[in-house]
Amino acid sequence: MPEIAVTKVERVAVDQNESVRVVHIERPEDWAACPECGVVSTTVRQRRTTRPRDLPYGEEQLTVRWHKRQFACAEPLCPRKAFTESVAEIPPRARVTGRLCRAAARRVACGASVAAACREYRLAWPLVHRHLTALADELLAEPEPVEVLGIDETRRGRARWRKRPDGTWDKLERFETNFVDLSGGQGLLGQAAGRTGSAVVDWLTARGPQWKQAVRVVAIDPAACYRTAIRRSLPHATIVVDHFHLIALANKALTSIRQRVTRDRRGRRGRASDPEWANRHRLLRARERLSEHTFTHMWNALIDHEPTGQILTAWIAKEELRTLLACARERQPRSVISHRLFRFHSWCANSAIPELATLAETIDAWWPETLAFITTQVTNARTEGTNRLIKDVARVAFGFRNLTNQRRRVRLACTHQTINPAA
Structure with a gap:
């Protein structure tokens, strides 16, 4: 207890079952100052014993007995005639100690x-x-300026459905836009309601021009609203698109092609007996993570039972995109990057598959941001990790009703992860 120095331990006793240690304490001074007027008094009117609950002593339960004194105020004009001695750790009429409450917090x-x-x-x-x-x-304090900023969104609570007058349903979802420090140790800087460009602009504007001027790189997912907002609020910053989501788009296109081919050829959904369905997980796995036996088995099964070749064509396009994005890790020169980009676009264009054409158009629309990722090697991985912590906090709390409490708990969990519960 921080103020144990101003008290003295009178005696330590053990109850009859020898499981509870009782500590009797009292203050050594025979005087106290009135909290109303500040006049020191030495007149004791009566003595009282309080039993504030405290933290256990190791594995033993600790019981505190504080023998207090009630003083009569020495100032005749003071409206308070009597007062009881107290310390900040155990304020008047308190039944628990401050360190017990702080330990719970x-x-x-x-x-x-x-x-x-x-x-x-x-x-x-x-x-x-x-x-x-x-x-x-x-x-938690106001976030300091950062050089690399990560922006992403998380869903707040479950989706809700609203019925229209015509009988159709609308899906209502609440999102929070998260701002994360990717270059320092501040963690989650703050949150804004919604996943719109105006939410990003308003949050950055509230930080001030000096704060915004310090931002050099911003990592985002391929979201057009975020890109537009960053160009508006941070025109000097370099925008980087996260490569994980680009590969996820390729995997999504591959899955869509596999499902469409199965429906066209078999007139139904995929089954375990279908080679394309049995290899669905292997198609999404990286080539270097497939053993030679597994890769040969997948390749031969699709060659023999999928005559259109669209699934393998989509798989090759996905691997070409991964090879292009691997230039960041391999630190390839600009000529190699251009060659791999041309090879990816050529393969998608020559395949004449609509899903691959859409994928190539998306990469082309986000190519400046993709090239910025390859050159800077800045990813949004820390932001994705923060999103996981945000979801964990919501699960532990079984959801939040108060938005202020949610943001406080979320930022505390995502910013200070090394709090000692026994401090």
């Missing part, structure tokens, strides 16, 4: 729910949440 900050901390420390929900708010206000 740190337990929540380390990943537990408020309800779990209440059960563990036998405290009320409002009390734990009040100290959690104080801990968050102490640790």
Whole structure:
């Protein structure tokens, strides 16, 4: 206890079952100042014993007995005639110590729910949440300027459906746009409601011109609204598109082609007996992660049972795109990048497959941002990791009703991940 120095331990006793250690404490001074007028008094009116609950001593339960004194105020004009001595760690009429409440708050900050901390420390929900708010206000500050900024969105809560007057249904989803420090250790910088360009513009504008001027690189997913907002608010920054989502687009096109070919040839969905369905996971796996036996088995099965060749054509297009994006890791010169880009576009154009044509058009539309990724090697991986932490916090809390509480808990969990619960 921080203020244990101003008290003295009178005696330590053990109860009859020898499982609870009782500590009797009292303050050594025989005087106290009135909290109303500040006049020192030495007149003791009566003595009281309080039993504030405290943290356990190791594995043993600890019980505190504080022998207080009630003083009579020495100032006749003071409206307060009597007062009881107290310390900030155990304020007047408190039934728990401050360090017990702070330990519960740190337990929540380390990943537990408020309800779990209440059960563990036998405290009320409002009390734990009040100290959690104080801990968050102490640790969380206005974000400092960053050089590399990551932007991504997460869904807030479950989707809801609204019925229209004509009988159709609308899907209503709530999103939060997350801003993450990719170059430093600040973690989650903040959140904005919605996944629109105006949400990004408003959040960046609130940071100020000096903060925005410090941003050099912004990593995003291939979202046109985010790109437009960044060009508007940060015209000097380099926009980088994350390569993971580009490969995900290629895998999505490959899956769409596989499903369409199966429906056209068999008139139904894929089954386990269909070679293209049996190899669906191998088609999405990277070539270097397939053994020679597995690759040969997949290739021969599709050659023998899929006469159109569209599935293997889409798989080759996906691998060509991966080879192009691998230039960032291999640090290839501009000539090699141009050659691999031409080979990817040529393969997609010559295939005459609509899904591959759409994929090539998407890569072409995002080529400046893709080239920026290849040259800078900046990814949005840390932002994706932050999204996972945000979802974990929501699962632990079984959802949030209050948006302010959600953002506080989320940022505390994503920014300060090394909080010592026993500090």
